[in-house]
Amino acid sequence: MSGGVLSCGVALLLALTSVSAVQMLYSIDGFKDIDFGSSVPEHSLMLLHWFANTVQINANGVISLNFDLIRGDYGAHHYGNYERVLNSRPWGYQYYTIGNVHRDTSRQLPSYVRNNQGEFVAGNRDRIIIRVQEQNTGQGALRRVDQVYITQHYEHHGSMYDPNHTYQINTNLLRQIRGFSVSELRNRYGRNTGIYNWYNQQIYRPQSNSTWQTNRQNDCDDCCRVLAFCFVLLLVVFAFISFNAYHRK
Template sequence: MMKISGRVTWCCVALLLALTSVSAVHRELNSITDLKKINFGQSVPKHSLLLLHWFANTVNIDDNNVISLTFDPNSGAYGSHHYGNFEGLLDTVPQGNQYRYYTIGSLSQDQSMQLPPYVARPSRQYEGENRDRIIVRVTEQNTGWQFFRRIDQVYITQHIANHAEYDPDHTYRITTNLLREIGEFSVGPNQLPLWYLRNRFGSSADDFDIETAWGQLACLGLLLYIVLGERHPFTPKSNYKLQVRQQSAYTPDNRQTSWCAALVKCCMIVVVLLIGLFILAISAARR
């Protein structure tokens, strides 16, 4: 009886652990309201929000809620590589189908396509120690004239501190609806008005304050304000892209041209002064 009781106890413990693990990775975040319930900054790095914002504005979502990847994850783009799921963190890949898991967002590996500066080089309070990742399950389809990579599962997760494994207790499945909502906070020339986003998601944020502090990244600043409840989580250089563009156009040839132009201006000023002095001297001599 004792042996049977012991076996039953161990079976119950194993079953409980299995159920706990499964429930952890299947916790879904379906909206920004769900996102606000995550303890960012304590249990989950705030950097996850920056990575998720970039991802939601990089993939394509069609009218049928089909998510397609816009880059080749096998190339290492945006810190991506194959993920074997050897520890059983996620669902087993269906047999007979071309499904593979990939992780995205490593800041340490060489990248053929770089993450934007606000993700790759955030302020100190947003650094995630390169622990947070996005995991996607991708199926590849060759239509004959186009290679199509379809995503059917998206997760945010993080490495356990000082370990290579991912943390099952802080792995969340991201729904298409949440990706759509985050995608509304896109940055760039086609971004939506702040007042519209503020009213749509019931925020009390001050449009003027956020736009002044965030500039071109104002929509991202509003998203972080809504999720984290902070007015200014960090204040990046709002004209970063413009500054980079101006600096990249500044070459030694341009510098030489600038010096020549300055020298010509100085010579012209000297000539004008000499002419003025000459005229004054003639006038004085006539008197």
């Protein structure tokens, strides 16, 4: 009995500390639903356009790369997922991130991706993350992609990625993006989704200190409630185990 209660307690604690599931975007119209531009940097559109038109997608939806991740082509480098933004990778798979325009090899990216950072609110924070399957086939060692994500770094937390601004990209969406030119994609799903209004609000109507403090206090209160619940749960489990142990004597 006590073992069952303890297992339940551990399961609840793991559930409380687990990462929320990343939302999947199946269609390009999903950009409207997430308010693309304020939720996700508009520059991610440019990265996705480049990626969709660079990789190979066969009739079965299998994505294959034609560039070398290990060599760091297009600014790619290994991503360890240490902050658990994504699910733990299965054996034989690796995560890689692409899109850092400050890396030397990012000069391979087209100019509309590399040279337009100044007009985007988020700067150099947005990235594509891919999960690739390791294959011992020489040149095809890291070629097959089974998951694609767009994400961004926190604004003031170094290289940590923000799980609330991370979305998985369906293969069908990549195919849809291929049908748009750069200007069409930006005009339809970038400029018209509120990014420039959001940008103007930050310049002309900056958030007041009181509002910022209120939001920060709300976040702290939520964290305190979760910690308090975990503490109470541990006390209940400990008390139950002690009670059973006492009556068995």
